[in-house]
Amino acid sequence: MDTLCVEEISLTGLMLDLMKVVPSLADQEGAALHLLDWLGCALAGAATSTGRAMAVAAGATECPFSGSRSSIPEHAFALGSFGSLLEMDDVHRAAILHPGPVVWPAVIACTSSENTARAPEAALRGYEAMIRLGTSVGAGHYAKFHNSSTCGGLGSTVAACWMLELSEEETQWAMAHALSTSGGLWECRNEPGATKHLHVAEAARRGVQAALAARAGIAGPKRILEGALGFFAGLAPDGTPANLLKEEPWMLHQTSFKPWPACRHTHPTIDATLALRDMKLKRPEHIVIETYADAVLFCDNPDPVDTGAAKFSLQHVVAVALADGPPKLDAFETAAIRRADLAAIRQICRVIENKEMTAAYPAHFGAKVRVTTSDTETVVDVRDAWGDTENPMSPAAVIEKFEMLAAWAGIKSDPLRAAALDTQNGAYLLRGLLDILPAPLNKEV
Template sequence: MSASPSDAADITGALGAFSAELDIARAPAACLDKLKLCVLDAVACVVQGSTLPWSRTAAAVMTAQSAAGTARVFASNRTADTAAAAFANATAGHGFELDDIHKESILHPGSLAVPVALACAQSEPACGPDRFYSALLAGYETGCRVGSASAMPLFFRGFHPQGTAGAFVTGATAARFLGLSAEQTRHTFGIAGSLGAGLMASQEGAMVKRAHAGWAAYAGVLGARLAGSGFTGIRNVVEAEYGGFLSAHGGVDADRSVRDLGQTWETLAVGHKPYASVTSIHAALDGVRRTLAASGAAPGDIERLRIGVSAMTLAHCAWPYQSQSATAAQMNIYFCVASLVLYGDVFLRAFLPDRLADPAILAFMERIEVCIDDTIEQGGPPLRHGARVTLAAHGKTYVHEELHRRGSPENPMGTSALREKFHRVLGEVLAADLVEELGAAILASDSERGWRDMLRALDAAAAMAAARPTVDI
């Protein structure tokens, strides 16, 4: 199916009908396989993220003001209303730059859809895996389409896709879980899309960046509840010429939202993160690894590192680093490259307080140059995360071009790599036997037995994670 603003297409209506009718049993089998891996990855992010100070604060505030409910809040192991739990757990899921990524939309759907679907499922104990995965499919498919139609103009205007376009991910997830009609789903989008918010200046150190996912989750659940009760939203919220989502954020390709509905599956275009940093610099990190290996250079041997990237990556990640927070460090290409060169990795321990102002890291940054690479920039959105790394050492120059980062759909992390990441992320939070039990249950959660096992293991994980001290970061 195709539509465009020029023929007055009802894009919001088409998305509402598509989302309301999505059924995981009728989707390609590859979608279910992918979504189970996305749940595996997202649960690790939520559980690990629940030990962080911003997640603990969000959980305390949301549970204190929540109505009674049965949805589990991982950071406190208390139960809360669906919307409050979704807020707290989505904040945790986006809490440490480990969540999945849909490149074109610049969305992390796992930290949006999975906390919403889990909170809904825990609020309705009779729910089964088909309903859960159909809701996830609706969120991934619908939200990533709207996000892709708006991504770059929205981003360059200073808005955070996770908090803005993310409301379509969560609205679709909640509406599909609740079994809303096509018209009610349309109004869910019209409400949630109007409530979504998030400013990119938060990336330079503010905790509120993490809460953009939380607020989008809250807006999606609230929007679905209101729409299900007859409350109306903006009927044409996606395509409205004045004050619609795309027009307000500068989106110019409304057709992208509905192109090839039911034929091209956005879920299959989701990638995963091997590093605990913003995705835009992962290809640069891969390239630095390759040039280090090719040169055999020790950190002291490196005379210069020149990294060519897209204009988007330059704007997003190449600002002058100041030691102010883990968030700022995770978003900064200079810090992350220096950390990789000096310490060999960019994962959880790279952002502890003693690293943020490490004199060796700060000094090495002076040897890093970041600039726009014309070839990568001319490649457009498909190469937006690419990098060309030039390392000078021993009087020689070593060059590596990494167009598709490890973990992208073009260069994927397979099941074994994602299981390894799952164990690595949760290894310091949960007991090893619980990590194994939870991972196995998630990968079998499309069956009734696996589904029940997953819910039991999630309750055990919440109890164990909440008992951990808050991470000093």
């Protein structure tokens, strides 16, 4: 593990020093756009069968987003239950984590009429803490642990502490509590289930609970990150703690939006396949998908058996993009998985690692798709997925995505959109709207 000389001050204290920069209006407007993105993902996620089960687990079945009858941590858990379910949540490439569905539930759960204007700045700081830790933990950590979970508690607690106006010392205690209770084992990737999404809800809850514990006067170890028995020693021994303190603009601006309802590792492959579809090629006889090693590890699955597996199948997204065009939410439902034409395309796909793309990852998510027909071979090479900073989605495209997700869930979007984009009062307005929002339409997903 790289070492960092720290004698009189802890890494948690140094991180908080970095976050004392006052965000600009543009920074706050950027945060509001990410709030809108999380909201759309959560509204649609709540309409799925897994979302309905998560609402039952959170004890909020009639109004699944409501915190009016629950504690603040339970409210964060309820809000955190839905945002990652459709695999459309925002993502930071270098940290390999999804901050939106962890940080925004903590912010909304801690919002009141008195502190609502603090919400954009709280989210910026929550994203900052979560992403900085994610970029520091190293590949060995990600091989065994879900970064959105292990690093998420830090993001949600920093956001909650800002909303609750805790002192710097109290915030360091809260950071220690959240990091001490970190978890999120990747075994959930090896069997069907929704534990991965439970990680996200629990990270949101854990951070809020840690903030409340600190506010109550419960102290925690300030050297929780670098200590001999701390986070890096225990969970990320090959990590790089110095990455926590790099001079960078607000990390939220490096966070990508996801246009397609599938694992982010599949997105450059989708983009390349859509470009091939536009060429109106003859019927494919053979397809080769080249991409980076993690995409192969997570998403090489020619025979997905359920919605979750289909969202993590390079072969399935290629089949859908070739046959139907831009993947829609129903492209990953059971009926689509069982379609004979899609199954046939999946079986002619071969997935291989592209060493150059592996070397460029995670700074760049790339894929190359080669389609061979009876008389031609055509290749499209995508080096950055749509939604990344090098190939960004416009604000209009993000709003269009929100409108699509809300409509899919059968929810009137206008008041929710207006609240999310209001940088001064939006969080409190949104909380009030969500508290009375009935359960969305049931979807068989």
